[in-house]
Amino acid sequence: MQMENFAPIMFAGLVLTMLIGFPVAFSLAFLGLACGLFAISMDWFPVSFMSNLPLNIFGILSNDLLLAIPFFTFMGAILEKCGLAEDMLDSMGQLFGTVRGGLGYSVIIVGFILGAITGTVAGQVIAMALISLPVMIRYGYNMRYATGVLAASGTITQLVPPSLVLVVMADQLGRSVGDMYKGAWGPSILQVGIFALYTFALGLIKPDHVPGIPKEARTADGFHLWMKCLRGIIPSAFLIFAVLGSMGGLPGINTAIATPTEAGAMGCVGALILAAIHNRLDKDLIWEAMHSTMRLTAMVVFILIGSRVFSMVFQGVDGAKWVEHLLTGLPGGVVGFLIVVNIFIFFLAFFLDFFEIAFIILPMLGPVAEKMGIDMVWFGVLLCVNMQTSFMHPPFGFALFYLRGIADTLFKEGRIEKPVKSNDIYMGAIPWVIMQVVLVVIVIFVPETVTMFLDKEEKVDLDKVVIEMPTEQEVPEAELKLDGAKPAAGESAAEEQKRMEDLFKK
Numbered sequence: 001m002q003m004e005n006f007a008p009i010m011f012a013g014l015v016l017t018m019l020i021g022f023p024v025a026f027s028l029a030f031l032g033l034a035c036g037l038f039a040i041s042m043d044w045f046p047v048s049f050m051s052n053l054p055l056n057i058f059g060i061l062s063n064d065l066l067l068a069i070p071f072f073t074f075m076g077a078i079l080e081k082c083g084l085a086e087d088m089l090d091s092m093g094q095l096f097g098t099v100r101g102g103l104g105y106s107v108i109i110v111g112f113i114l115g116a117i118t119g120t121v122a123g124q125v126i127a128m129a130l131i132s133l134p135v136m137i138r139y140g141y142n143m144r145y146a147t148g149v150l151a152a153s154g155t156i157t158q159l160v161p162p163s164l165v166l167v168v169m170a171d172q173l174g175r176s177v178g179d180m181y182k183g184a185w186g187p188s189i190l191q192v193g194i195f196a197l198y199t200f201a202l203g204l205i206k207p208d209h210v211p212g213i214p215k216e217a218r219t220a221d222g223f224h225l226w227m228k229c230l231r232g233i234i235p236s237a238f239l240i241f242a243v244l245g246s247m248g249g250l251p252g253i254n255t256a257i258a259t260p261t262e263a264g265a266m267g268c269v270g271a272l273i274l275a276a277i278h279n280r281l282d283k284d285l286i287w288e289a290m291h292s293t294m295r296l297t298a299m300v301v302f303i304l305i306g307s308r309v310f311s312m313v314f315q316g317v318d319g320a321k322w323v324e325h326l327l328t329g330l331p332g333g334v335v336g337f338l339i340v341v342n343i344f345i346f347f348l349a350f351f352l353d354f355f356e357i358a359f360i361i362l363p364m365l366g367p368v369a370e371k372m373g374i375d376m377v378w379f380g381v382l383l384c385v386n387m388q389t390s391f392m393h394p395p396f397g398f399a400l401f402y403l404r405g406i407a408d409t410l411f412k413e414g415r416i417e418k419p420v421k422s423n424d425i426y427m428g429a430i431p432w433v434i435m436q437v438v439l440v441v442i443v444i445f446v447p448e449t450v451t452m453f454l455d456k457e458e459k460v461d462l463d464k465v466v467i468e469m470p471t472e473q474e475v476p477e478a479e480l481k482l483d484g485a486k487p488a489a490g491e492s493a494a495e496e497q498k499r500m501e502d503l504f505k506k
Contacts (some may be wrong), residue, residue, distance in 0.1 A: 003044045025357050028306035036313040037069030045316045070297045071264025075271040077289035082275035089131045091229040100203040101210035108195045113154025115160035116240045125154035129406040134415045142209035144428030151399040152432035155391040160188045168358045170382035177260040181249030183381045186449040243267040251453040307359040327368045367413035378450045382443050394432045
């Protein structure tokens with residue numbers, strides 16, 4: 001076997017291993033080590049190549065940027081469990097509920113706000129479904145719309161800064177986290193607008209699917225209702241602006257005064273303060289947040305180690321060259337490359353979590369995209385938009401699994417009168433997946449949705465560059481009067497060298 005034929009075999013083995021269902025981190029590590037031993041036996045690279053693996057892994061894990069992951073996870077876990085979602089959904093539901101589709105609007109808006117402060121899909125879907133699903137069923141909302149909007153609004157958290165996905169994207173693509181956050185604001189707001197527009201259109205076409213709730217159902221009105229809404233929004237907005245603004249992640253802020261790790265630590269402190277404001281800060285809350293942070297951080301570290309073992313061997317057998325030749329040879333140039341990559345990521349997301357895609361697939365795609373002249377921030381945000389769908393794919397979407405479990409719990413507790421069918425959950429997700437795919441298409445063909453908030457690069461026209469040499473009058477007199485600088489007539493090379501040495505001694 002020739003080495004150039006082994007890279008596609010390794011890639012096929014990667015896909016097969018991931019489909020088996022064994023934990024991806026350990027599968028990758030085993031596959032990488034097995035392929036490395038085979039490559040050594042074939043004399044494709046020496047044993048010393050594999051001996052660099054421990055140092056390589058240590059170098060990756062010593063990256064300070066990765067510390068932002070446990071900080072942002074802990075911040076999100078505290079805010080997820082401190083009752084913030086319940087308060088915001090209750091107040092927003094009463095504020096918009098009387099409008100046709102009002103409960104849908106409130107779920108979308110609260111999903112966007114919670115996405116910016118929690119960053120966890122599981123907690124967000126569970127919290128919103130526990131509160132909003134019984135209310136939406138009680139007032140006659142279509143079951144497929146209700147389950148679809150709850151699942152889709154929970155996945156917005158993957159795109160809204162300070163998303164963990166964007167932190168990992170920035171690390172893998174070698175770009176600033178602040179720039180990645182700035183680039184994500186446009187698609188995030190556009191996604192919310194598309195969801196709201198669909199709700200509005202459904203209210204016009206099928207008003208019985210999204211009815212308004214009666215005004216008598218409100219427990220507050222007027223000024224008191226607005227104050228109740230602002231009481232939940234203002235502290236959360238202050239925390240978002242403080243965390244993102246400190247690392248230059250907000251449009252219009254060009255200077256970062258803190259690293260992502262420092263901003264995450266500040267966010268943890270802010271989350272604890274918000275929990276104290278809501279009278280929910282106790283040792284049980286902190287223990288649960290620490291436990292969930294530990295689990296997610298350990299998962300990320302093991303995936304990173306496994307992917308590094310595989311990618312190192314894959315690079316050793318010239319896998320990067322094979323991927324580059326495969327993707328740069330596609331018809332359609334850059335557009336063809338982007339379409340194929342996004343289709344590939346879309347179907348891969350049926351089986352893989354976003355961390356697995358970011359650590360395994362992105363290192364293969366990033367260098368090729370950069371060589372093709374693609375903006376790396378735009379490319380990272382585009383893939384992040386695409387990976388939103390990984391939580392919504394029927395029948396493997398994790399958001400749908402969470403929703404399925406919560407619906408069964410609500411029925412068993414008697415909070416909803418009839419069980420929610422799996423068919424309604426899966427069919428209800430399809431329109432929202434289509435809307436997420438539409439956003440991918442918009443970002444591909446309208447890159448300004450990402451780049452409009454980024455700092456503009458100063459372009460220099462090389463044809464207009466003028467290099468001016470100083471005139472004799474502008475040169476200091478001491479530089480003009482160098483006695484003995486001119487060679488004498490008939491001077492030999494040795495005499496010239498001695499004369500220059502004497503000159504420099506002066």
